[in-house]
Amino acid sequence: xxxxxxxxxxxxxxxxxxxxxxxxxxxxxxxxxxxxxxxxxxxxxxxxxxxxxxxxxxxxxxxxxxxxxxxxxxxxxxxxxxxxxxxxxxxxxxxxxxxxxxxxxxxxxxxxxxxxxxxxxxxxxxxxxxxxxxxxxxxxxxxxxxxxxxxxxxxxxxxxxxxxxxxxxxxxxxxxxxxxxxxxxxxxxxxx
Amino acid sequence: xxxxxxxxxxxxxxxxxxxxxxxxxxxxxxxxxxxxxxxxxxxxxxxxxxxxxxxxxxxxxxxxxxxxxxxxxxxxxxxxxxxxxxxxxxxxxxxxxxxxxxxxxxxxxxxxxxxxxxxxxxxxxxxxxxxxxxxxxxxxxxxxxxxxxxxxxxxxxxxxxxxxxxxxxxxxxxxxxxxxxxxxxxxxxxxxxxxxxxxxxxxxxxxxxxxxxxxxxxxxxxxxxxxxxxxxxxxxxxxxxxxxxxxxxxxxxxxxxxxxxxxxxxxxxxxxxxx
Numbered sequence: 001x002x003x004x005x006x007x008x009x010x011x012x013x014x015x016x017x018x019x020x021x022x023x024x025x026x027x028x029x030x031x032x033x034x035x036x037x038x039x040x041x042x043x044x045x046x047x048x049x050x051x052x053x054x055x056x057x058x059x060x061x062x063x064x065x066x067x068x069x070x071x072x073x074x075x076x077x078x079x080x081x082x083x084x085x086x087x088x089x090x091x092x093x094x095x096x097x098x099x100x101x102x103x104x105x106x107x108x109x110x111x112x113x114x115x116x117x118x119x120x121x122x123x124x125x126x127x128x129x130x131x132x133x134x135x136x137x138x139x140x141x142x143x144x145x146x147x148x149x150x151x152x153x154x155x156x157x158x159x160x161x162x163x164x165x166x167x168x169x170x171x172x173x174x175x176x177x178x179x180x181x182x183x184x185x186x187x188x189x190x191x192x
Numbered sequence: 193x194x195x196x197x198x199x200x201x202x203x204x205x206x207x208x209x210x211x212x213x214x215x216x217x218x219x220x221x222x223x224x225x226x227x228x229x230x231x232x233x234x235x236x237x238x239x240x241x242x243x244x245x246x247x248x249x250x251x252x253x254x255x256x257x258x259x260x261x262x263x264x265x266x267x268x269x270x271x272x273x274x275x276x277x278x279x280x281x282x283x284x285x286x287x288x289x290x291x292x293x294x295x296x297x298x299x300x301x302x303x304x305x306x307x308x309x310x311x312x313x314x315x316x317x318x319x320x321x322x323x324x325x326x327x328x329x330x331x332x333x334x335x336x337x338x339x340x341x342x343x344x345x346x347x348x349x350x351x352x353x354x355x356x357x358x359x360x361x362x363x364x365x366x367x368x369x370x371x372x373x374x375x376x377x378x379x380x381x382x383x384x385x386x387x388x389x390x391x392x393x394x395x396x397x398x399x400x401x402x403x404x405x406x407x408x409x410x411x412x413x414x415x416x417x418x419x420x421x422x423x424x425x426x427x428x429x430x431x432x433x434x435x436x437x438x439x440x441x442x443x444x445x446x447x448x449x450x451x452x453x454x455x456x457x458x459x460x461x462x463x464x465x466x467x
Contacts, residue, residue, distance in 0.1 A: 041462050077434050078457065084420055084428070088418075
């Protein structure tokens with residue numbers, strides 16, 4: 001697979017609570033999906049940062065490793081290793097390019113600033129906690145933020161460079177359409 | 193099937209009406225009583241008896257069609273001949289030979305020859321087929337449109353029953369095969385005794401509500417088969433799954449949580465689940 005560098009994440013000086021993201025983000029979609037940039041499913045069913053039917057969110061990872069951690073968690077959660085998934089369901093890697101300033105829910109300061117503990121996401125795993133995270137995100141959405149940068153719940157730890165453990169929830173109708181850079185089939189990205 | 197397909201094909205496609213009548217009789221392909229009863233009294237009941245009486249011939253022709261034309265479908269020919277039967281009853285074939293049972297057999301044979309000629313022509317298969325026309329030897333009975341419609345309805349009903357039973361048998365086999373279920377597990381899922389399941393598997397009809405349950409389970413099985421590598425499914429359904437709160441898929445199948453189970457995996461395969 002071609003090398004796709006992660007975006008740069010520039011945390012603004014303390015007190016502003018924003019992270020400038022510039023470059024590639026990563027997302028996994030079923031191989032059979034004909035609408036790779038659609039956030040309709042997340043809109044319909046909701047997720048950690050949006051309640052069902054509220055607003056569309058494109059959930060992305062900050063690195064290929066992050067995307068791999070996510071699909072590995074999905075496979076464990078499903079009780080089905082990815083190789084047992086039908087080829088149409090196996091995850092393609094989508095590389096999209098974004099440039100925008102997102103709300104900071106990744107740093108200790110950013111989390112506390114938005115009402116979450118600096119230990120987040122510990123204690124917030126599972127959908128039981130979504131009412132809290134969805135409420136915070138809805139406030140950001142109403143304030144016209146294009147999305148938020150946060151800690152990936154599927155990352156093994158949240159130390160070291162931010163690109164190794166962050167995820168970006170892009171509010172599709174606030175951020176504008178992302179640029180599709182490439183789409184790589186499961187066998188070509190997952191094992192490389 | 194008794195008799196050699198090769199020699200029977202030649203007879204069916206080219207023999208004279210007299211030879212065919214002898215063949216119908218020797219092979220018990222048309223049961224005389226059922227046809228005669230309809231000639232006497234036209235009702236739904238006698239129409240059903242007529243349809244049963246010619247059923248052996250319909251199935252024999254479908255088998256022969258499959259032997260003649262590899263691309264043809266036995267089920268399609270069976271369906272077409274069931275549909276043709278009402279046309280034969282309403283045509284000049286009925287009462288043409290002096291034997292009502294022979295009339296129906298000959299009329300169906302004439303229709304069968306036309307069908308085979310048409311299909312062979314499409315596939316450029318070289319078959320010699322002699323056309324047949326009714327001869328005026330008996331008394332033509334012009335049945336009322338209502339009487340003909342009795343036969344049409346009875347034929348379609350028979351076809352539906354036959355296809356339905358085959359289809360249900362196929363679905364039972366697919367459910368068991370896709371999920372890798374033991375007989376005891378099948379009886380639990382379908383809420384039927386071992387004896388009941390054995391009867392279904394040998395072709396006995398089932399109550400409509402059972403049939404609906406089988407349809408739902410079959411749809412779930414085929415859905416999983418199209419989303420999961422088939423050889424992985426039997427082990428998967430016996431494994432405790434985090435997404436099912438530690439239950440196995442088999443637990444959910446037993447608990448009739450079929451739609452929930454599919455819904456959970458639709459979301460998983462969408463790759464849109466947040467942790």
